[in-house]
Amino acid sequence: MIEFELKVMVPALGPIRDRLVILKATADGVRHEHDIYYNSPVRDFGTTDEALRVRYAEDGAMVTYKGAKLAGQKLKAREELNMRVASGETCESIFERLGFTKTAEVDKRRELYTYKEASIALDEVQRLGTYIEIEIMAEKEGGDAVARIDAIQQELGIVGDPITSSYLELLMAQQ
Numbered sequence: 001m002i003e004f005e006l007k008v009m010v011p012a013l014g015p016i017r018d019r020l021v022i023l024k025a026t027a028d029g030v031r032h033e034h035d036i037y038y039n040s041p042v043r044d045f046g047t048t049d050e051a052l053r054v055r056y057a058e059d060g061a062m063v064t065y066k067g068a069k070l071a072g073q074k075l076k077a078r079e080e081l082n083m084r085v086a087s088g089e090t091c092e093s094i095f096e097r098l099g100f101t102k103t104a105e106v107d108k109r110r111e112l113y114t115y116k117e118a119s120i121a122l123d124e125v126q127r128l129g130t131y132i133e134i135e136i137m138a139e140k141e142g143g144d145a146v147a148r149i150d151a152i153q154q155e156l157g158i159v160g161d162p163i164t165s166s167y168l169e170l171l172m173a174q175q
Contacts, residue, residue, distance in 0.1 A: 002070070003080040004145040006134045006153055008160040013122045013130050017111065019156050025115035033057050035106040036092065037168050041099030051168060052100070054088045061088030069164065074146050076164040080137070106167045118152055125167055127174065132158060 010016065020027075034056040039045050045052065049068035054061060067079035085091050096102075111122040121133040134152050136145040165173070 001080060001137045001139065002077055002145075003066075004073075004136050004138060004149060005076045006149045006158075007076065007131055007163040008153075008158055009129055009131050009163060010158070010160065011130070013111070013124070013132070016122060016132055016156055016158065020113050020115065020120065023115060023155060025113040025120065028112035028114055030109065030111050031057050031059075033106075033108050033110055035108075035168075036088075037103045037105070038095050038100040039103045041101070045103075046172075051166065052095075053168075054085075054091050054095075056088050061085050061091070063088075063091055066166075075149060075162060077145075104168055104171055106171060108167070116148065116152060118148065120152070120156075123167075128167060128170055131163075132156075134158075 036054045036056075038052045038054075040050075040052070051064070051066040053064050053066075055064060061084070063083050063085055065079075065081045070077040107126040109124040113120040113122075117136065119133075119135045121131075121135070123131045123133060125131060134149050134156075136148055138145045163170075
């Protein structure tokens with residue numbers, strides 16, 4: 001699957017939350033996410049623009065691989081593969097024994113919504129600030145997902161430049 005994502009830094013989440021309620025978006029809960037990112041022993045994910053993470057949340061652990069960002073897209077678009085795991089700690093041990101190294105950790109409080117088949121996250125990211133993400137998963141590259149995200153952005157009144165960097169990249173840039 002390919003994830004198409006609009007990420008914008010916003011000064012406050014309240015007005016967006018209020019607009020989501022008016023639009024009757026489905027509230028999917030609030031959660032804390034703790035992400036641990038790894039780098040490969042055989043290639044540098046910072047150079048190849050890939051990511052491998054273990055995400056911990058209240059509902060368990062998930063391992064995610066993200067491919068390099070697709071060129072020529074208006075929004076951030078990249079392959080994403082997810083797998084729920086019985087134990088994030090065991091996955092971390094396996095990664096470390098295979099030579100993968102921890103590169104960074106990202107903590108965030110995330111409010112989740114569904115609206116017009118898009119996932120919307122209102123994020124408070126430690127050391128970075130507040131953001132909105134609008135995501136649509138698609139089978140292939142295409143303008144339909146981008147057009148749908150643009151329409152939702154307009155409905156929510158979101159202004160600001162799209163950020164194509166991941167939270168990991170934003171944190172690494174601060175260091």
